[in-house]
Amino acid sequence: MTNLSETLGRWGGVNLLPLALAAVAFVLIGAPSSWVTLTVAGLSMGMMVFLMASGLSLVFGLMDVLNFGHSAFISFGAFVAATVLAALSTWLDGGWMLASAALALALLAAIAFGLAAGLFFETVIIRPVYRDHLRQILITMGALIVSEQIILAVWGGTPVSVPRPAFLEGAWIVGDVSMEIYRLFAVALGLAVFAGLMVLLNRTRIGLLIRAGVENREMVEALGFKINRLFIGVFMLGSALAALGGAMWAGYETLITPALGGEMMIVVFIVVIIGGLGSIDGTLLGAIIVGLTANYIGYLAPKLALASNMILMMAILMWRPSGLRPAVK
């Protein structure tokens, strides 16, 4: 038994879960072309959820702050990007270059908004309640209520449609397998962000401090580093990622309502719980598992799809109470 688990560990341990999931689904689904479509859909959903969840996980790991207002950044990102795209709608029809410029501007606007909102949020809302979980939860809930109302006041309660650049429309067909281009784009962007985060965390001095801070905050402070400034930076980064995830999700759904943030929040919570709070690779793993499960179950047993995330979370918590890959504490 120990031999078996050692062998599994050498092969990647819990990282094999998505592969196992995909293999089981391949057998159950039977048709390779639908399996590929579902897998791509699951991966792209997972990547977008990863963008939204990574910030929450990092902030918790480093600052021990559970931010219930995180979904506000997701909603704001979606609406800001939708507004920019709508304003630049003439660009979207004006050829490949102009359309990608519009898309880049929309994503950058969402990121910029996330950075600014994160700075404001950290200093005004969260700073006074460090080290007090109950008041953190309450005050971030209050902030969430206010943000949702601001979204309703600015954009109204009716669904907003999100235009997409023409080159991201349609599907890419290989043989009898069709893959939506937007989903492939989401996967690519998610992988790029993950790689960027990994480089930032593992190859730079700031990343070293962040990782050290997650593991032992007092020690980093005692060594004379200003961890407060690091907090602000990580918080802004986390909110910017959430806003980017929201913007991507807006393009994926193409019709967004102010309820979007709240709906995604549940998925985001489940992902960070499954992955283990505080670790980036755990969040990616959790997001991919959740994305794949949601799509496979949605195809195989639509009735079960609603509860599938919940069941998945319970099963994993029973097996590993602090998530699949928790940050070392």
Place this chain on the structure above:
Amino acid sequence: MKPTYGTITVKTAMLVIAALLLFAPFLFQDIRALEVAARICIFIVLVASYDLLIGYTGIVSFAHTMFFGFGAYGSAIALKQMGPGWDAVALGTLVGVALSLVVATAIGLISLRVKAIFFAMITLAAASVVLVLASQLSQITGGEDGITYRAPDLFKPATKLAVDEDGKVLRWFGVALNGKLAAYYFVFATSLVMFLVMLRITVSPLGTVLKAIRENEARAEAIGYRVVAYRTFVFCLSAAIASLAGSVYAVWLKYTGPDTALSFAIMIDILLMVVIGGMGTMWGAVIGAVLMVMAQYYLRDLMGAASEATAAIPLLPELLAPDRWLFWLGIIFILLVYFFPKGIAGTLMARGRRA
């Protein structure tokens, strides 16, 4: 502990509120006021039961409306399927409470294995799954539209509780003694009983243990109290009471849907009421529920007027629109958490007492 001015103020306010609720049908003789009074009664119980968790034991749960919904839907479905009758009410209530207890135990047992802060997230996820299920299983729950049904015959407006010589409904101080009155006093009496039970629990040795857990979990464990067992017990208790309150509300409203029994908006209401009134005191629940329900019914009209008055200024009328009243409440909520973490009742009662 000697009574302070603050405590006396709060207790006096309690007596006034209790008296107003007791004589509500006679004091405010319009339908809307009676709706408000009944809603206040129910929410006092609901908020007090939530306060047992968040205020007394320090457990943050977002699943309280789920239990409220179990009770409400239990009664509603039973009344719809079996027709109006007390057997349906009893069965629906029992099923609701049983379901609440099972789910609460399950969540409690899972939470034993995870960090405390996960609990808030897990309850939020569980509550949202139940909300989605309620809107999807529309053949049973009526989906988004909810269910309308008839309450037991005693509560029909046409029912005559007492008649004069001519066979007409007897009137006391201008109030007809009809089924509507009976329904209100049913709500009032059941709420009062549930509230008094909770009040008794908080002053019992059990309540003291709960406070000890809130203040210092490790120390309570070290003294020899099984913290986990107490937490699970109080979670089940508060779930059962929320479920009962839901059943009573369903009988009163004769309609049950996601907006009245299960939605996240109600959870936010409860949270606001607890924080505004004051966590960790049953009186806070009363004050919070009274203020919030009154605001919900009457403040919106006021805001509509303010919105029209500021129509010339950009964005301000949008923020003052009656639908945006949660915006202001959210801001008040944040300020309260900062500056008055004890809420109205807690702050008042601390006044005049030496720290």
